[in-house]
Amino acid sequence: MVLTDTGQATARSVRGMSLESRRCEAHDDLASDPGRELDPSTSQSLLQAEAQDEPPGPSKPLQSSPPPDPTSFVTWGICWRHPVLLLCLFAGSLLVAMGHHMFYQSLHQKPVDSTIQQVWAIRIGTGLAFVYKSGLVAILSMVNTQQIWVTLRRKFITLQGIDNMFMLMNDPTALFNRHLWARAKTLILLACVAWLVPLIAIITPATLSVKASVKPQVMPSSVATVDLANATSWGTFAGAGRVERAGSEISRLFHTVASSGSYLPSSAPFPNASYDLSFWAPSYKCVNLSEAVAQSNSLTPSASYNYSTLQSGWDAEMKPVNGQSYAAVAPGFKSNALFIWSGPAAYVNSMNDRPVYANAELVCQLYNTSYEVNMRFDNGIQSITPRSIRYLHLQDWDEGTGSNSALDKKPAIAASYITYLLFQDFLVGKLTIGVSGGLSVTGTSLMKTGLAGCAEIKDTVTTSQGILGFNPGICRNKTLGRAIEDLSSNFTYSLMAAAYNLGRSNTTVPVTISAPRNFYSYDKSTLLTAYLASLSVVLLWMGIGAFALWSNGITSNTSFSAILLTTRNADLDALAQGHCLGADPLPDEIAGVKLRFGRLTRGEPASHAGFGVRGTVTAVEKGDKLL
Known part of the structure; x- marks a missing residue:
């Protein structure tokens, strides 16, 4: 019995040594010629020798898990998780692209309020582009895996080429394997696309930029306006507080406006801004005598003035004097009114004591006036455009009421009365x-202002010697009456001047600001083109991947278990002799060995599938019975 056991053990040992020696011979042949493939008869004999090896007996050590059932076959079928994950990645990438577009669109033409806001806009855009890029690369990697196994089933690839196939997505040097360019063009093209996809993370975030431009922006701001609340302090006082004359500060303001022919500028809320302003103030309106008579000719006689009509009052107040070319009076019988006459040096008609010819006969009266103006500042330079000036009604007060306005704390009447005193002193x-x-000037100051250029004045004071010459361009609005009204409006506007603290206060209004600012600018066409182009390319590759998945008949991967289960081949065991560490780089003596994944030919109706050399494998068809 002992001899029998010893003989059996010796036989097993001899058979094992014989099999091992034959494997070594096959390995030596492959090592001496890397391009050489095993002879089919040699491979078959190796397989048969392995098949004849003794099955496990009682003397063999127990395995950690039971051996597989030798009659069980592989299961064909595509796991649902792979296509679902592929579709989810594509849908997620599409949503990220849409979100990126909508985010940038929401910022387009919006002002950049702070550096932090700009930084976060860039961060969010870059993050969305990175997530989008990651999704596409993941899709292409999954397609690449399926395409690898399709290629390995169809073609013999060198061992070094197979290594590079598995490294295409993470090692750019794998693209330079010449064998892959000849045998796996689809994989090379797919890898090139995958390596170019990250450029999207550079292109799309840069479609949002910041540009400086002048664009209107409405902002509530505090601006100067006309306020007559402190008009009771504009005058100088006598007695118990009676207004005697205009104060020095308001007088300086008035004469500055009259001599400059324009208003004094107010403070600009912003260097380039515009806004509408509404306020009221007393203003003079001048009409021809005939028009004033037609409007209201009747008067109520008083103890001091026994005039029943405006015309009779005019005739009494405006007594002609020989040589007189201009005369202006403040008639006592008509409060706040000014009578102005101008004409050639007077020739008196003895029949009615009136000049036979006049250039102007004006009646100027003070009105409560509503102003609606547009204030505009261009680089700090102010311009005022009246939108509406409405003369509401005549001022209704007498000399006593006006002089006592400060004492009675009536600022509106005080403003009107002091305005009347200023124009009276001026005209x-x-x-x-x-x-x-020679020209003699009595009382009036108008010859020191632009009013001297008005035709009604200039034409009457020009002497035969031509010693007086006035540019008609200095008369605003061309006529004396319009020039007086313009002076009145400019005086009102100048109450807002920053250099004076008179009728100025602040109010809050919507201000349109046109100052240069930084705004977001979104290049929509570039972002959408980049995303649509990349999605279209990836969708095409998804179709190729779906076809590869269908061709494989299973969901393939590049995990360790996949490599383990597809490399069970005695020929590969012989090939691995002396190289079991898997060190990089691959030794030259085995790098050129060509392998293919397929059915390992052993002569059985149902055989094992795995990698093998030429002559030992045949094509695997979907649905084949494989152990």
């Missing part, structure tokens, strides 16, 4: 041409 007086042609 009332006479211009007379002497017999020698």
Whole structure:
């Protein structure tokens, strides 16, 4: 019995040594010629020798898990998780692209309020582009895996080429394997696309930029306006507080406006801004005598003035004087009114004591006036455009009411009365041409202002010697009446001047700001083109991947278990002799060995599938019975 057991053990040992020696011979042949493939008869004999090896007996050690059932076959079928994950990745990438577009669109033409806001806009855009890129690369990697196994089933690839196939998605040097360019063009093209996809993470975030431009922006701001609340302090006072005359500060303001021919600028809320402003103030309106008579000619006689009509009052107040070319009076019988006459040096008609010819006969009266103006600042330079100036009604007060306005704490009447005193002091007086042609100025200050250029004045004071010459361009609005009204409006506007603290206060209004600012600018076409192009390319590759998945008949991967289960081949065991560590780089003596995944030919109706050399494998068809 002992001899029998010893003989059996010796036989097993001899058979094992014989099999091992034959494997070594096959390995030596492969090592001496890397391009050589095993002879089919040699491979078959090796397989048969392995098949004849003794099955496990009682003397063999127990395995950690039971051996597989030798009659069980592989299961064909595609796991649902792979296509679902593929579709989810594509849908997620599409949603990220849409979100990126909508986020940038929401910022387009919006002002950049702070550096932090700009930084976070860039961070969010870059993050969305990175997530999008990651999704596409993941899709292409999954397609690449299926395409690898399709290629390995159809073609013999060198061992080094197979290594590079598995490294295409993470090692760019694998693209330079010449064998893959000849045998796996689809994989090379797919890998090139995968390596170019990350460029999207550079292109799309850069479609949002910041540009400086001048664009209107409405912002509530505090601006100067006309406020007559402190008008009771504009005058100088006598007695118990009666207004005697206009104060020095308001007088300086008035004469500055009159001599400059324009308003004094107010403070600009912003260098480039515009806004509408509404306020009221007393203003003078001038009409021809005939128009004033037609409007209201009747008067109520008083103890001091026994005039029943405006015309009779005019005739009494405006007494002609020989040589007189201009005269202005403040009639006591009509509060706040000014009578102005101008014409050639007067020739008196003895029949009615009136000049036979006049250039102007004006009645100027003070009105409560509503102003609606547009204030505009261009680089800090102010311009005022009246939108509406409405003369509401005549001022209704007498001399006593006006002089006591400060005492009675009536700022509106005080503003009107002091305005009347200013215009009275400025306009009332006479211009007379002497017999020698010289000009005599009595009272009035208008010859020191642009009003002297108005035709009603200029044409009447020009002497035969031509010593006086006035540019008509300095008369605003061309006529004397319009020029007086313009002076009144400019005086009102100047109450808002920052240099004076008179009728100025602040109010909050919507201000349109046109200052240069930084705005987001979104290049929509570039972002959408990049995303649509990449999605279209990836969708095409998904179709190729779906076809590869269908061709494989199973869901393949590149995990360790997949490599373990597909490399069970005695020929590969012989090939691995002396190289079991799997060190990189691959030794030259085995790098050129060509392998293919298929059915390992052993002569049985149902055989094992795995990698094998030429002559030992045949094509695997979907649905084949494989152990």
